[in-house]
Amino acid sequence: MRIALRLPAITGFLCLVATISFAQTIKGVVKNLENGEGISAASIILKGSTQGAVANEQGEFQITVSSLPVTLTISSVNFETQDISVTGSSFLIVSLKPMLGQEIVVSASRFSERLLESPVTVERVSAAAIKNTPAASYYDIIGKLKGVDIVNASLTFTSPTTRGFAGSGNTRFNQQVDGIDNQAPALNFAVGSVVGLSELDVESMELLPGASSALYGSGGMNGTLLINSKNPFNYTGLSFQAKSGVMNVGNDYRGTSPYYNFAARWAQKVSDKFAYKITSEYIHARDWLARDYRNYGRVGTNGVIKDGTRETDPNYDGINVYGDETTINLRSLVLNAIGAQVPFWQSYINQMPENIPVSRTGYTEDELADPNTVNFKVGAALHYKITPKVEASLMGQFGTGNTIYTGSDRYSLKDLRIGQYKLEFKSDDWFLRAYTTQENAGESHNLTATARQFNELWKPSAQWFQQYGFAYLNAKMAGMGDMEAHNNARVVADVGRPQAGSAEFNKLWDEVRLKPIYQNGGLFLDKSDLYVAEGQYNLSPLINNAVELLAGGNWRQFVLNSENTLFHEVNGPIKINEVGAYVQVGREIIRNRLKLTASGRYDKNEYFKGKFTPRVTAVIKAAEDHNIRLSYQTAYRFPSTQQQWIDLTVGSGTLIGGNKVIWEAYDLINNPGLSAPEFIANPANRIPVTYKEVKPESVVSYELGYKALIAKKLFVDAYVYTGEYENFIGRRDVVQFNDPANPTSYRGISVVVNSDVKVKTFGWAIGLDWRLPANFSVNGSVSSDEIRDVPNNFRSSFNAPKYRTVLGLSNSGFGPKNLMGFNINWRWQDKVDFEGDFASGTLNPIHTVDFALLYRLPSIKSQLKLGANNLFNQYYTNAIGNPSIGGLYYVAYTFNLL
Known part of the structure; x- marks a missing residue:
C-alpha cells in the first residue's frame, strides 16, 4: 500500500x-x-x-x-x-526594419490586422507614444489625434469624442478598458479618469471614429475607444512614476497651486502558468476654476447669454453662480400684495411695469465647491494559463475621490466611489467574460440645487422677496433711480447672508448638501450597478480559414438605484435588461487586391424594439502600400438610462425621461406642455408637445478613406464621411400650466423627444506622419465636422468646431548617445456654438501648445521628463460653464516604464 x-x-x-x-x-x-x-x-x-x-x-x-x-x-x-x-x-x-503603418490593430474588425490595411478609420496610441507625450494625463493624448474633440469638466474629467456631439457625458461614444464598458450606469459619463488604468499600465489605445455599433453595441454612434492594459506575463517588475508641478499660474481667481501625481505598478511572473499585478495612482491638485460669470437668460432648461451683471440686472443669473436661479416677478407676486395691504401705495405701484423679474443673490463656484481634486485608484489582477493557449484572469479596479462634473448642472462629485470587477477566459480564437460596475455617489451633490436650498435655509424666499419689495418701493419713492433702488433693496434683503467660508456658512452648507434632493437638499444617493456577460468565437479555423468568420453575443443589466434623488423610482430600483448578438464574415476576393467584410448585430432592450445594425467594408490595394477603403456603417443607441428614467429638478426647470410612466406622473398626457421658446416669445403661441414613444436613435454613415506609405517615410491617412441620423434623440423645453386660469402658474419641464426629420452630418480629415533623418518626426492633421437639417427649437449638442488643426515635431533621440528627446505640438480649433443642458453659448477659438523634454537614464532604467501643457498659459474653456484651463508645468521621473 x-x-x-x-x-x-x-x-x-x-x-x-x-x-x-x-x-x-x-x-x-x-x-x-x-x-x-x-x-x-x-x-x-x-x-x-x-x-x-x-x-x-x-x-x-x-x-x-x-x-x-x-x-x-x-x-x-x-x-x-x-x-x-x-x-x-x-x-x-x-x-x-523601421516602417510606418505596421502597428497591429484589432478594433476595426475584431481581427488583428495592420493599421495600413484597416477597413475603417483607426487611430492607435502606443505605450511608446504615451511615454513621450507632453500630456500630463494619457487621456489628453487622444485630443491630439485627427478629428477628435475634448471636453474637460475638470482636471481629472476628460471626455473625448469624434464627429461631433461633444459633452462631459457623451452617450454617443463608447469607451472600453480591457473589454469593460467604462460608462457609469447611472451618471452616464465614462469613469476612466476615476477608476481606469494608470499611465504605467496602459499598453495601447485604439480609437475607432464614427459608427461602430455593428461590433461594439449601443452607444457607438460617433466612435469607440479601446484601452488595453499590460499583461503581467509580458510586463514584469516594479515601475513607478512621480510627477510634480504647478498650475493656476497667473490666475487672479485662484492662485498658483501645486500638482502631484504618483503611480506604481508591480507585476510578477511567478511561473509559466501564473502571474499577477498590482497598480495604484494618486492625484492631488487644486482644480481649474469654472468662472464664467456672464449673465444667462433661462428659457425653461435652456437659455442664451445676455448682457448684464449683478450690479446692472436685478434678475442676474451667472453661468457659474449658483442660487441665483430662484427668480420671481416682483410686481405680480410681491408689490401688488403690498399695494393691497397699503392702499395709498397702490396708485404708485400701478404705474410700474407689469413684469419686474428679480433673482436671489447667488454664490460663485469658488465659494461653494471643494477646490481640491483628489483621485486615488488601485487595481489588481491574477492571470493563470490553463493551457498554453487559454488564459484565465480575475481583476478588480477601485477608484475614489473628489472632482467636478458638468451635466444638466455642475455637480460636486465628493467621495465618489466606483468599482469594476471582471472574470475572463481568453484564447487566440475566443473569449468569455463577465464583469460588473458598482457605482456609489458618496457625498456628491448638485451645486445649483444645494445653493438654492441653502438660500432657503438662511432666509426663505418669501421673506427675502418681501423685504426686497418693501425696500425697493421705499427707495423708488425716495427718488432713487431704478437700478440704484434695486441694488439698495438687495443690500437690505441680504442682511444676515452667511459669508462663504465662515463657520455659519459651512455649518448650513453641510446641512443642505448632505440632505437628499427629495428632502430639499442637494445630495445624490446613487448606488447603481451594471452587470455584463459576453463572449466571442473566431470560427475561421473550423472551416479551414476559407473565410474570416466570428460570432459573439452579450447580456447586460442596469440596476438603477438612486432612492428617487436622480431617477423616477416609485417602486424601488429600476432594472433594464439588454441582449445582443453579432456575426462578421470577411474574405479576400481578389488576392492582394480586394478584401470585403460584412457584419451585422441585433440588440434588444426590454423597453424598446430590437435594432439591427449592418456594416459592409471594402479594402482595395491600389498599389503596394497604397490602400483605399470604402465602408457602409450603421449604428444605434438606446436612450441612456437618464434619458429613460431621470426625474430631476435643476436650475429653473425639471428634467424628465422619456418613459411614459414619468409623463403620466407629471400629467403631461392629459395636460400637455407648451413649446417653451414660442410661448416665452409670445404667450399667444401655444403649441402643445404631446407624448410620443421615444425610439432608439440610429445613423447610417458612408466613408471613403485612403492610407498610403510613401517612400517608407511618409504615412498619409485621409477620409471623408457623411452621416444621416434617424429618430435623433434630444431635449425639448415645455411650460405646463398647473392652473389654466392663472397665467403665471406654470412650470418648466425638459422632455426627451425624437426629431421628426433626419439630421445630417458631414466631415473630412487628412493626417500626415513624416519620419525625417536624425530621429526627427513631423506629424499634422486638418479636420472638419458639420451638422445640417437640425429642427428649430431642438438641441442637437453637436458642439464640434468646423475646422481644427494639429501640428507636431518630435525627436526620439539626440545629444550624447541619443539619450535626449523632445515633443512639441500645437492645436487650434475654430469657434463653436456650444449647446449643453447646463448652458449654451459661443466658445472662442482655442490655441494650445504642449511641450516635453526627455532624458533617458538606461543604466538605471529611468526617464526624466520636463513637461508643459498649454505652454503659453492661454486660458481657454472648451464647454460653456466648464473651467478655464491654463498652463500645467511639471517634472516627471519614471522608473522601468516599458
Whole structure:
C-alpha cells in the first residue's frame, strides 16, 4: 500500500524534473536595423500561444519555453514584424526594419490586422507614444489625434469624442478598458479618469471614429475607444512614476497651486502558468476654476447669454453662480400684495411695469465647491494559463475621490466611489467574460440645487422677496433711480447672508448638501450597478480559414438605484435588461487586391424594439502600400438610462425621461406642455408637445478613406464621411400650466423627444506622419465636422468646431548617445456654438501648445521628463460653464516604464 502511494509521487517528481531539465531560456536583443539601437518595449510572443516577453530599455529580452524548436513573433510599433525560428540556445540578435503603418490593430474588425490595411478609420496610441507625450494625463493624448474633440469638466474629467456631439457625458461614444464598458450606469459619463488604468499600465489605445455599433453595441454612434492594459506575463517588475508641478499660474481667481501625481505598478511572473499585478495612482491638485460669470437668460432648461451683471440686472443669473436661479416677478407676486395691504401705495405701484423679474443673490463656484481634486485608484489582477493557449484572469479596479462634473448642472462629485470587477477566459480564437460596475455617489451633490436650498435655509424666499419689495418701493419713492433702488433693496434683503467660508456658512452648507434632493437638499444617493456577460468565437479555423468568420453575443443589466434623488423610482430600483448578438464574415476576393467584410448585430432592450445594425467594408490595394477603403456603417443607441428614467429638478426647470410612466406622473398626457421658446416669445403661441414613444436613435454613415506609405517615410491617412441620423434623440423645453386660469402658474419641464426629420452630418480629415533623418518626426492633421437639417427649437449638442488643426515635431533621440528627446505640438480649433443642458453659448477659438523634454537614464532604467501643457498659459474653456484651463508645468521621473 505504501509503495502504491509512493509511485504517483515519484512519477510526478520525475515529470517535474524532466520539465525543468528540458525547459529552455532564450535570450536576445531587438535592434533598429537602421541605427543599431536597441528597441525598448519590443514584444516577443511565442507563436501559437499567449506566452511572451517585453524587451527592456536596451532592447534585451529573455523568454522561457518548454522545448525547442519554436517560432517567436518579434514586433514593435512602427517596425516591420518578424517571425524568427529558434532551434538552439544561442544568443539572438533580431534587427527590425523601421516602417510606418505596421502597428497591429484589432478594433476595426475584431481581427488583428495592420493599421495600413484597416477597413475603417483607426487611430492607435502606443505605450511608446504615451511615454513621450507632453500630456500630463494619457487621456489628453487622444485630443491630439485627427478629428477628435475634448471636453474637460475638470482636471481629472476628460471626455473625448469624434464627429461631433461633444459633452462631459457623451452617450454617443463608447469607451472600453480591457473589454469593460467604462460608462457609469447611472451618471452616464465614462469613469476612466476615476477608476481606469494608470499611465504605467496602459499598453495601447485604439480609437475607432464614427459608427461602430455593428461590433461594439449601443452607444457607438460617433466612435469607440479601446484601452488595453499590460499583461503581467509580458510586463514584469516594479515601475513607478512621480510627477510634480504647478498650475493656476497667473490666475487672479485662484492662485498658483501645486500638482502631484504618483503611480506604481508591480507585476510578477511567478511561473509559466501564473502571474499577477498590482497598480495604484494618486492625484492631488487644486482644480481649474469654472468662472464664467456672464449673465444667462433661462428659457425653461435652456437659455442664451445676455448682457448684464449683478450690479446692472436685478434678475442676474451667472453661468457659474449658483442660487441665483430662484427668480420671481416682483410686481405680480410681491408689490401688488403690498399695494393691497397699503392702499395709498397702490396708485404708485400701478404705474410700474407689469413684469419686474428679480433673482436671489447667488454664490460663485469658488465659494461653494471643494477646490481640491483628489483621485486615488488601485487595481489588481491574477492571470493563470490553463493551457498554453487559454488564459484565465480575475481583476478588480477601485477608484475614489473628489472632482467636478458638468451635466444638466455642475455637480460636486465628493467621495465618489466606483468599482469594476471582471472574470475572463481568453484564447487566440475566443473569449468569455463577465464583469460588473458598482457605482456609489458618496457625498456628491448638485451645486445649483444645494445653493438654492441653502438660500432657503438662511432666509426663505418669501421673506427675502418681501423685504426686497418693501425696500425697493421705499427707495423708488425716495427718488432713487431704478437700478440704484434695486441694488439698495438687495443690500437690505441680504442682511444676515452667511459669508462663504465662515463657520455659519459651512455649518448650513453641510446641512443642505448632505440632505437628499427629495428632502430639499442637494445630495445624490446613487448606488447603481451594471452587470455584463459576453463572449466571442473566431470560427475561421473550423472551416479551414476559407473565410474570416466570428460570432459573439452579450447580456447586460442596469440596476438603477438612486432612492428617487436622480431617477423616477416609485417602486424601488429600476432594472433594464439588454441582449445582443453579432456575426462578421470577411474574405479576400481578389488576392492582394480586394478584401470585403460584412457584419451585422441585433440588440434588444426590454423597453424598446430590437435594432439591427449592418456594416459592409471594402479594402482595395491600389498599389503596394497604397490602400483605399470604402465602408457602409450603421449604428444605434438606446436612450441612456437618464434619458429613460431621470426625474430631476435643476436650475429653473425639471428634467424628465422619456418613459411614459414619468409623463403620466407629471400629467403631461392629459395636460400637455407648451413649446417653451414660442410661448416665452409670445404667450399667444401655444403649441402643445404631446407624448410620443421615444425610439432608439440610429445613423447610417458612408466613408471613403485612403492610407498610403510613401517612400517608407511618409504615412498619409485621409477620409471623408457623411452621416444621416434617424429618430435623433434630444431635449425639448415645455411650460405646463398647473392652473389654466392663472397665467403665471406654470412650470418648466425638459422632455426627451425624437426629431421628426433626419439630421445630417458631414466631415473630412487628412493626417500626415513624416519620419525625417536624425530621429526627427513631423506629424499634422486638418479636420472638419458639420451638422445640417437640425429642427428649430431642438438641441442637437453637436458642439464640434468646423475646422481644427494639429501640428507636431518630435525627436526620439539626440545629444550624447541619443539619450535626449523632445515633443512639441500645437492645436487650434475654430469657434463653436456650444449647446449643453447646463448652458449654451459661443466658445472662442482655442490655441494650445504642449511641450516635453526627455532624458533617458538606461543604466538605471529611468526617464526624466520636463513637461508643459498649454505652454503659453492661454486660458481657454472648451464647454460653456466648464473651467478655464491654463498652463500645467511639471517634472516627471519614471522608473522601468516599458
